[in-house]
Amino acid sequence: MFSSYRLLIPNFNTAPRPPSSDLLAILEDQGYRSTYQRRTVVGMLERKGDGFTAEEVAEELPKVGRATVYRTIKLLLKAGMLCKLPLPNGAHKYIMARAEHHHHTVCVRCGAVGEFRNSTVERVLRAIGSDMPGEIVGHRMELYLICRDCLNAPAE
Amino acid sequence: MFSSYRLLIPNFNTAPRPPSSDLLAILEDQGYRSTYQRRTVVGMLERKGDGFTAEEVAEELPKVGRATVYRTIKLLLKAGMLCKLPLPNGAHKYIMARAEHHHHTVCVRCGAVGEFRNSTVERVLRAIGSDMPGEIVGHRMELYLICRDCLNAPAE
DNA sequence: CTCATAAACGATACAATGTATCACTTTGTA
DNA sequence: TACAAAGTGATACATTGTATCGTTTATGAG
Ligand SMILES: [Mn+2]
Ligand SMILES: [Mn+2]
Ligand SMILES: [Zn+2]
Ligand SMILES: [Zn+2]
Numbered sequence: 001m002f003s004s005y006r007l008l009i010p011n012f013n014t015a016p017r018p019p020s021s022d023l024l025a026i027l028e029d030q031g032y033r034s035t036y037q038r039r040t041v042v043g044m045l046e047r048k049g050d051g052f053t054a055e056e057v058a059e060e061l062p063k064v065g066r067a068t069v070y071r072t073i074k075l076l077l078k079a080g081m082l083c084k085l086p087l088p089n090g091a092h093k094y095i096m097a098r099a100e101h102h103h104h105t106v107c108v109r110c111g112a113v114g115e116f117r118n119s120t121v122e123r124v125l126r127a128i129g130s131d132m133p134g135e136i137v138g139h140r141m142e143l144y145l146i147c148r149d150c151l152n153a154p155a156e
Numbered sequence: 157m158f159s160s161y162r163l164l165i166p167n168f169n170t171a172p173r174p175p176s177s178d179l180l181a182i183l184e185d186q187g188y189r190s191t192y193q194r195r196t197v198v199g200m201l202e203r204k205g206d207g208f209t210a211e212e213v214a215e216e217l218p219k220v221g222r223a224t225v226y227r228t229i230k231l232l233l234k235a236g237m238l239c240k241l242p243l244p245n246g247a248h249k250y251i252m253a254r255a256e257h258h259h260h261t262v263c264v265r266c267g268a269v270g271e272f273r274n275s276t277v278e279r280v281l282r283a284i285g286s287d288m289p290g291e292i293v294g295h296r297m298e299l300y301l302i303c304r305d306c307l308n309a310p311a312e
Numbered sequence: 313c314t315c316a317t318a319a320a321c322g323a324t325a326c327a328a329t330g331t332a333t334c335a336c337t338t339t340g341t342a
Numbered sequence: 343t344a345c346a347a348a349g350t351g352a353t354a355c356a357t358t359g360t361a362t363c364g365t366t367t368a369t370g371a372g
Contacts, residue, residue, distance in 0.1 A: 086242050105288065105290075107290065108293055116284065116288070118280070118284050120280050120283075121277060121280045121281065121284065124274070124276050124277045124280055125277065125299070127276075128272065128274050128277065128299070129299060129301070132261065132272070132299070132301065133303070133304045134261075134263065134301040134302055134303040134304050134306075134307060135301055135302045135307060136299060136300070136301045137264055137300050137301055137302060138299075138300045139297065139298060139299045139300060140296075140297065140298050140300070141295065141296065141297040141298075142295060142296050142297075143281070143284070143285060143288070143292060143294075143295045144292070144293050144294045144295060144296070145285070145288065145290040145291055145292045145293055146290055146291045146293060147289070147290040148289045148290050150290075151290060151291060
């Protein structure tokens with residue numbers, strides 16, 4: 001009964017995506033054209049892997065217009081290939097979605113992003129939802145921590 | 157061992173606050189001055205109770221400068237008296253923090269906000285955290301749903 | 313391989329949500 | 343009452359996007 005989690009929350013999804021690693025192919029399968037710009041942006045995101053901000057991508061790809069970078073990210077979000085995570089300071093990072101439903105950890109010092117999955121918490125959330133008025137369509141969750149590197153860092 | 161949750165995540169806290177209902181008194185106790193503007197803003201927030209956006213408050217209080225509205229909200233957030241919640245559309249709402257640690261539900265149709273608390277999920281999160289490298293300082297979590305009113309609404 | 317067309321693009325303007333600055337006002341206190 | 347510190351408002355600026363619109367490009371029908 002995991003299927004309820006497949007329903008995407010437009011901006012904040014943590015939904016599964018097809019296990020293919022070729023994002024371009026996925027976009028093409030959905031009817032989108034393969035353009036130089038999309039190849040460039042997707043290529044960079046796949047190489048990064050780690051979290052990134054939209055502005056960061058725009059700066060590193062001066063050949064691609066800013067609007068197009070945002071448009072492409074929006075497209076990938078809608079297609080469930082990216083997760084958008086709110087940092088505690090108010091900014092946002094994007095990160096490649098893995099195949100399975102998951103959540104993220106964020107270091108409040110350095111912003112490093114990690115992933116985790118835990119079936120118990122999912123089961124409990126499902127239970128909470130079934131006791132609730134209305135129809136659950138999704139959830140989001142982040143753990144904030146001070147990462148090991150920051151704990152071991154030479155103070156402030 | 158609930159104390160770890162008292163550590164505030166600057167923008168996103170869901171932390172407990174003193175059970176007094178007089179927010180002004182709390183601010184004064186922390187050394188802040190009691191000004192006309194703060195009384196006005198706090199008064200309105202206490203009357204509202206429901207979620208609100210910063211801009212909404214600014215518009216309804218033309219006697220108080222926009223910057224001051226934002227400053228006061230920031231102050232109340234820092235003091236743990238407000239929760240800031242990200243809506244799935246990218247906007248933010250603020251809502252009065254209750255005394256106890258809790259989380260929110262958001263209707264993806266109408267934006268209505270609800271609250272819930274569940275000790276099991278908290279216990280599980282604590283367990284997850286203790287198995288994790290680094291030191292957990294907090295978490296956030298929202299359930300997205302279609303509220304009963306929206307389910308019963310006359311279609312689109 | 314054309315070529316027409318829909319899709320996508322870049323430049324730019326605009327919008328929303330805050331934050332920084334700074335001259336001025338108010339508050340709390342002695 | 344007077345003073346210093348805290349707070350305020352107007353305004354400028356910053357960030358993170360979205361809308362517009364004239365131009366370019368990808369695609370696929372012929
Ligand atoms: Mn989950
Ligand atoms: Mn919790
Ligand atoms: Zn760190
Ligand atoms: Zn609703």
